[in-house]
Amino acid sequence: MYMTTPFSTNIERDTLANENFRTVVYTAPHSQVVLMCLQPGEEIGVETHVHNDQFFRFEQGTGKAVIAGKEYAIEHGTALLVPAGTEHNIINTGSDAMKIYTIYSPAHHIEGRIHVTKADAIADVEDEKFGDRE
Numbered sequence: 001m002y003m004t005t006p007f008s009t010n011i012e013r014d015t016l017a018n019e020n021f022r023t024v025v026y027t028a029p030h031s032q033v034v035l036m037c038l039q040p041g042e043e044i045g046v047e048t049h050v051h052n053d054q055f056f057r058f059e060q061g062t063g064k065a066v067i068a069g070k071e072y073a074i075e076h077g078t079a080l081l082v083p084a085g086t087e088h089n090i091i092n093t094g095s096d097a098m099k100i101y102t103i104y105s106p107a108h109h110i111e112g113r114i115h116v117t118k119a120d121a122i123a124d125v126e127d128e129k130f131g132d133r134e
Contacts, residue, residue: 007033015059015101036100038063038092046089049082053105056080056090061098063091074098 007026011033014025018035026033038044038061046066056065058078065072065080067088072080074090082088092098 011057011101012059015057015099018099019097031103031105034102034104036098036102038090038098038100040092040095040097042098043089043091046087048085048087049104050085053084054082054088055103055105056082057101059099059101061092061096062094063098064093065090 007028009025015035018037020035020037023035024032025035036044056079058074058076060076061074063074065074065088067080067082068086072078074080090098090100
């Protein structure tokens with residue numbers, strides 16, 4: 001279900017408070033806001049979203065992004081935009097949790113979806129065939 005009201009929040013506060021691997025906080029007809037937390041040594045995993053652009057903003061932690069085979073350093077304040085169809089991965093190489101908010105356009109995950117851990121997200125992969133529908 002899509003929201004029809006504007007979304008307003010202190011995104012930095014919400015991102016830093018999020019302890020879940022993935023928390024969908026808002027879904028509109030053409031975009032979606034998702035909070036993420038990667039533990040030290042954890043990564044999102046190599047993925048390609050055929051139909052979704054994805055914007056990342058990093059509020060805490062250090063690491064690297066690999067986008068189309070090129071590495072980018074990540075630190076507090078880094079922003080990245082991954083165009084649809086581009087292979088990418090985000091890797092926490094630091095000793096603290098990496099706190100991220102990401103915006104998918106169009107929406108990619110089921111509204112309200114929470115995955116506490118990456119294992120939860122992997123176990124739910126078939127049910128999550130929402131945004132990359134063809």
